[in-house]
Amino acid sequence: MTRQLVALLALLSVVGCGDIVPPERPAPYQFSIDCSIDGLCSSAAGDLELIFSWPRHSLPVRVWAEPRQDFPLHTARAIRLWTDASIYGEFSAVLVSDSQVADLIVLLGEPELVIQSSSGVTPLDCRGSTPIEVTRDTTIALPFRITIIPRAGSGPNELDRCFPTAIAHEFGHTLGLFLNSDDPSDIMFARPMVASTSLRDRATFLTLYHTRPTVRLPDGR
Ligand SMILES: [Zn+2]
Numbered sequence: 001m002t003r004q005l006v007a008l009l010a011l012l013s014v015v016g017c018g019d020i021v022p023p024e025r026p027a028p029y030q031f032s033i034d035c036s037i038d039g040l041c042s043s044a045a046g047d048l049e050l051i052f053s054w055p056r057h058s059l060p061v062r063v064w065a066e067p068r069q070d071f072p073l074h075t076a077r078a079i080r081l082w083t084d085a086s087i088y089g090e091f092s093a094v095l096v097s098d099s100q101v102a103d104l105i106v107l108l109g110e111p112e113l114v115i116q117s118s119s120g121v122t123p124l125d126c127r128g129s130t131p132i133e134v135t136r137d138t139t140i141a142l143p144f145r146i147t148i149i150p151r152a153g154s155g156p157n158e159l160d161r162c163f164p165t166a167i168a169h170e171f172g173h174t175l176g177l178f179l180n181s182d183d184p185s186d187i188m189f190a191r192p193m194v195a196s197t198s199l200r201d202r203a204t205f206l207t208l209y210h211t212r213p214t215v216r217l218p219d220g221r
Contacts, residue, residue, distance in 0.1 A: 026199050026203050028200065028207040029179070029181040029182065029186070029200065031178055031207075031208050032051040033049070033132075033179065034049050035047060035050065036049075041134075048138065049214055050138075051208070051212070051214045052134075052176040052214075052215040053175070053209050054091060054175070054176070054217075055213075055217065059089075059093075060094045061092070061094075061104060062093070062103045062104070063075060063079065063093050063094065063095055063096065063102060064096050064098070064099040064102035065095065065105075066106060066108050071108060074167045076095055077167075078164070079171070081168050081197050082171060082172065082175060082197070085202040085206065086205075086209075090206070090209035091205075102143050103142050103143050104145075104146065105144070108150070109148060109149035109150075111150045111151065112151060113152050124151060124162070125151050125161070125162040126148055126149060126154065126159060126162035126163060126166050127148075127166065128148050128166040129147045129149065129170070130144060130145065130147075130170045132178060138216060139215070139216055139217070140215050140216070140217060140218070141218075142217070146171070146173075146174065161195075165187070165193075169187050169192040172197075172205075181204075185198050186198045186200050
């Protein structure tokens, strides 16, 4: 009798758990750089897997945006988008007025005549670039520098559309989402086509921020 009761309770608790399964979360895309296979790292990096996220003690991340072309506005929006992906305060950032104290700098680059997408066929109105530098002792080099490069001849309307998307995408790289997604509905798609983060972007961000990092911040930061 007792054993039956225990079995019944176990069954109930299994059913109970089944009832409160959280809503399905899409599978994350890859965010870390595996230096052993990707060919993205210098040979000095060896077989490292580069996993980076901003630790709690470093928050809020300090961000400076060049005061041209509404960059501070677009950057504030990118901060909001990614902060909203947090559930337990995993990430926060603030705009600062002094670039000298910034962890992350957003710059407007010189216009380029032709900007091709990575597939080489579609001309883009702007593109972003964010080099990731990790030293041999697996410390990340700060500040991150996002450069947004407009295509020469792009009109103001095209750039007003392109800049916020490109800044939000590059911002994702500085959060530790080092790789591009393979899905055009994600903002981390190589040629970003959506202006906001997708469910999958947010799921990937949360997975990263609950994964142990292998790359750390410089001492004192
Ligand atoms: Zn990218």
